[in-house]
Amino acid sequence: xxxxxxxxxxxxxxIITRSLNQSSCLPDNEDIxxxxxxxxxxxxxxxNPKKVTNLVDCDLKKEExxxxxxxxxxxxxxxxxxxxxxxxxIGFREPPKFSPFGPGRLDRKWTGTSAPVxxxxxxxxxxxxxxxxxxxxxxxxxxxxxxxxxxxHNDCNRQINLGKGGVxxxxxxxxxxxWKRADAVxxxxxxxxxxxxxxxxxxxxxxxxxxIIYRNINILLLYRGRNYDPNNRPxxxxxxxxxxxxIYPKLVKNIAEGLTFEETKEMRNRGLNSPxxxxxxxxxxxxxxxxxxxxxxxxxxxxxxxxxxxETSDCKKIGVKLKELVPCVPILFKDSQIxxxxxxxxxxxNNLDTLKE
Numbered sequence: 001x002x003x004x005x006x007x008x009x010x011x012x013x014x015i016i017t018r019s020l021n022q023s024s025c026l027p028d029n030e031d032i033x034x035x036x037x038x039x040x041x042x043x044x045x046x047x048n049p050k051k052v053t054n055l056v057d058c059d060l061k062k063e064e065x066x067x068x069x070x071x072x073x074x075x076x077x078x079x080x081x082x083x084x085x086x087x088x089x090i091g092f093r094e095p096p097k098f099s100p101f102g103p104g105r106l107d108r109k110w111t112g113t114s115a116p117v118x119x120x121x122x123x124x125x126x127x128x129x130x131x132x133x134x135x136x137x138x139x140x141x142x143x144x145x146x147x148x149x150x151x152x153h154n155d156c157n158r159q160i161n162l163g164k165g166g167v168x169x170x171x172x173x174x175x176x177x178x179w180k181r182a183d184a185v186x187x188x189x190x191x192x193x194x195x196x197x198x199x200x201x202x203x204x205x206x207x208x209x210x211x212i213i214y215r216n217i218n219i220l221l222l223y224r225g226r227n228y229d230p231n232n233r234p235x236x237x238x239x240x241x242x243x244x245x246x247i248y249p250k251l252v253k254n255i256a257e258g259l260t261f262e263e264t265k266e267m268r269n270r271g272l273n274s275p276x277x278x279x280x281x282x283x284x285x286x287x288x289x290x291x292x293x294x295x296x297x298x299x300x301x302x303x304x305x306x307x308x309x310x311e312t313s314d315c316k317k318i319g320v321k322l323k324e325l326v327p328c329v330p331i332l333f334k335d336s337q338i339x340x341x342x343x344x345x346x347x348x349x350n351n352l353d354t355l356k357e
Contacts, residue, residue, distance in 0.1 A: 071121075071235070072234055089113060089247055093246065094243070100242070112246060134209060135210075135211060144213050147213060151186045152221060158184070158185050183224060188219055190285065192314055211225070267301075272332070272337065274303075276304050280306065280309070294326055304337055315338055329341045329342075
């Protein structure tokens with residue numbers, strides 16, 4: 001009996017010592033209970049007051065930080081070479097209040113076709129003087145030949161493709177990005193803008209401040225200037241999307257000016273049955289189209305252009321440009337065919353004089 005009581009007492013003492021050792025190892029701030037059996041802490045009845053902020057003020061501050069301020073002295077448009085500011089639209093396909101520059105990203109108001117500049121904020125004389133300083137002295141013939149030989153080839157890695165949109169707003173930013181590491185940029189023009197290359201050259205020089213030093217059919221070299229500094233380039237806010245084209249008045253009227261209904265119908269049938277003067281391709285080079293049409297009007301009164309591989313929107317743009325450049329009267333757009341009339345008061349000898357000039 002004494003031996004058994006001694007063993008029982010030793011086991012009890014061992015359990016007590018183990019429990020004391022475990023309790024001494026635990027830190028003061030830690031609970032002795034196991035995680036599955038921890039006590040649930042009671043939630044305090046006090047609620048932290050939420051800070052009330054003025055959302056309108058926050059939005060205004062964000063817009064002020066994001067808004068770009070550009071000192072360029074011209075109205076921002078999607079396309080500069082393919083739009084005519086004198087022709088006002090009769091409607092819009094999207095609300096004019098939605099600016100393609102994004103909400104609050106530009107300090108100019110979007111009118112549906114352009115973001116006009118405030119004349120009071122721009123000093124035009126100072127701007128032109130700064131451009132002259134950037135261009136510096138004119139290039140010598142040797143310097144021009146060196147730049148042309150470097151950038152005129154097809155394998156040039158400083159090339160920008162100018163498509164049917166013409167000289168677009170975001171194209172200006174692309175040109176300045178190339179000018180960071182190159183003295184000139186090669187521009188390859190295709191599509192409708194090639195009908196009037198003089199217009200393309202004018203807007204490239206006017207909107208970028210560069211100088212065209214080489215022009216061959218549809219290939220241009222745009223020089224940045226002797227004193228060009230990429231760190232002081234103009235601020236050009238980018239358009240985030242292409243705005244929908246507004247609605248303009250009809251180009252082709254039911255009855256052409258100077259003709260009766262029967263005469264207009266006869267002219268259209270005659271044009272459809274006549275052989276095509278030219279067959280235009282998609283994204284082609286249309287540099288000689290105006291001269292060919294003027295030459296055809298010496299002997300023909302109605303001319304047909306085959307645009308079976310050209311998009312419908314491009315056909316109408318071609319008709320608008322021919323109306324101004326030739327000049328002529330578009331009388332029919334049907335089945336990808338453009339029928340243009342010489343005009344009642346148009347004298348073939350006038351076209352000869354313009355070609356000689």
